[in-house]
Amino acid sequence: MSLIEVSELRRTFTVRRRVDGARRKQRTEVEAVRDLTFAIDAGEMVGYIGPNGAGKSTTVKMLTGILVPTSGRISVAGVDPSRHRTALARRIGVVFGQRTSLWWDLPLHDSFDLLHKIYRTDPARHRTNLAEFVELLDLGDLLDTPVRQLSLGQRMRGDIVAALLHDPEILYLDEPTIGLDVVSKGRLREFLRALNRDRGTTLMLTTHDLQDIEALCDRVIVIDHGTQVYDGTLAGLHEQGGSRRTVVVDLVDEAPPIEVAGAVTRRVEGPRQWLSFPADASAAPIVAALATSYDVADLSIQEPDIEEVIRQLYSRPPSEPSGRPSG
Amino acid sequence: MPLHVAVATRAFKRYSTYVGATLAGIFTNCVFGVILCFVYLEVWGANPDAGGYDASDAVTYVWLGQAMIMTVAVWGGGSPDDLAERIRSGDVVIDLYRPVGILGWYLSADLGRAAYHLLTRGLAPTVVGGLLFDLRYPADPLTWLVLLAAVPVAVTVSFGLRMLASLTAFWLLDDVGPRMLLGFAALFFSGLTVPLVILPGGLRELAMALPWATFLQVPADIWLGKRTGLEVVEGLAFMGGWAVVLLAACAWVLHRAERRVVVQGG
């Protein structure tokens, strides 16, 4: 049995909105999540992506027990989150990038101290954890600062420490890198990777920054309009989108478009040429063929643009789910 | 000026979207009104001319009080609360750099709110009270006009007080505290719990001179015909005087706060 199991999960919201032209507001049902089925094993790092309003946050809220599903089944660490929310809370950590779980008016230190007490973590364990995380996330100088005086990135680091002090088995991150600069993002990714490696923490992360996914996740689940459109490896996602890699060749002299088996020449600019080939095919035979038939000065391989791939997935009609069925 | 009208209109509209809250509030006002009426009827039954009021005056006073609670925001609220929130969050800097004065802006918003509350939470409980109890109404159309002029002045006085409390947010950690204290003081000294006219000698003189007397006691006395002729003018002058003094105080505090913000950088 997997650590997180979700089957046929559905959540609808009844909203009252003004249907255009009508004077009165009407009740309509929004299906935020529909028929979601997946399983995540302990130690996995899963990227959960989708466009705005896809239902990512709603899913995370159901997994943490905040929202009760309309129908379907969830089991996290063997229990139903909404029924055993407080008990489960000890075993999971949650970071909502858009809000803070720290106490706004209190210094970071007090927040951490209180968390220690309400989670009833072992004092020695708390101390070592705190020391380690503060060191890794470079928060040492900020412990006495009230949370509301922290910058976004500082606060986010504080929030991540807060979510981890009690050694959770699972860490849910809902847009943890939102608003962070490139350096902070890089540090955070490094930290999360180490967390997964050293402590075996299972990570589920939603984001709009695909570099987060590329840096961290072996597995991605893509959802759009509440429906799962892909579940599999990052490499698989490329295939799915029919994506292609590119060889950029610098020849010694200008030449007519190159012809090698397995690749198509897309562009020629002076001595430089661009050849594309399916992302799942090996580059080796193409490179070998090039080297034998042409005077190659330099050569590089460009990975496919994952954003392009995702865009293709999103633009498909939501009624035809694809990807490997999970479970 | 058109800007201020627009601000007031927007505030009016903003409050008018909370229909549920308005209905709930009217219900609350009615509950409190009914409770107080029975208590007052008991008091005035035993002592028919306490404070120079008769039973019918007293009951009318209760419902006028319920009508004014939200209109002058006795318990606090309205645009000064928004300002306090913005001071805490730091958004006030945006307000400070707007080309229009903060005070005028927020006063307009509060007057817009008051207009809405007068039309709903002022009017409705009075109608309910009128159905349940025997109330007294002014006969002279001039009195109605005077009252119509007095209400915005009362709101302005109340605005000045609430604003001063909100502005403490620039200096204090807990700005809810001063606002709450102000609420308690207002509740008593406005005469909402007991009419100021039945307070004992010295306390009565004091209460009648404080700004809270403009919330209910002075307008109610005009309504009930306890103030006539010159006394009406006197009453209005008293209200206007407090309005000017408090607005000036707000402007001064705001000026100091502004300098502080500029120095501290928010």
Next chain:
Amino acid sequence: MADAVVDYCRIASLWVRASMAYPASFWMMAVGSFLMTGLDFVAIWVLLRNVDDLGGFSLTEIGFLYGATGLGIAFADLCVGRVERLGQMIRTGRLDTMMTKPVPLLVQVCADEFAPRRFARVLQSSLVFVWAATYVDWTLPRALVAVEMVVSGSVIFFSLFVGLACVQFWTADSTEVANAFTYGGNQVTQFPMSVFPQEIVKALTFVLPIAFVNWYPALFILGRDDPFGLPEWLQLASPVAAALFLGAAALAWRVGVRHYRSTGS
């Protein structure tokens, strides 16, 4: 349960400590709140100055009623008054983050930003209560009923605060209805029921049993006959009313939390 209380105290004491960081502001609030809440009783004293009694009850007897209901709402407000802000916590998403902590949600909601100034009301009511109690002929049964009265009264107001706050899980515009019942309930019980028409008293006994906060036990303690001639066992029934209120509030909270729909962002 014990854990919940401990957690409550921990969270609350953190906030007390935070507010103690500004001692001037703290003391100003403490003294100010105490004086201001006292004005409430001054108002009743003023009314009584104009008449010999109110509904057949003297100032000290009314002081007893006032103190009892005051203690009830003061304790409830002290412990759970913050639940009034539930709607705001929902809007800002604060409730979401609270729900991910291993402490019962209600505890977190109520202990959040715990303000020690709320002690002022407890103190003010206690003073009036103690003053009025010196005029009572105390016997052991009366003393026991007095304890039961204060506990039941607190539980009833506690339940009113919590139960009515639950409406905010459905709609944010409802805080004022809650006020009608909490502060309105407090106000109506500050006066002897004999001031009100019989229908109202019956409604406050059998429909929304707020009269059990102080009126019925006080009749017993003060040795007074029920002016409406209602059965005497009602005078000892406050714990039953309190239990009913508590049950209803607990149910409302459970249903509310399961219905909770968070916010869209």
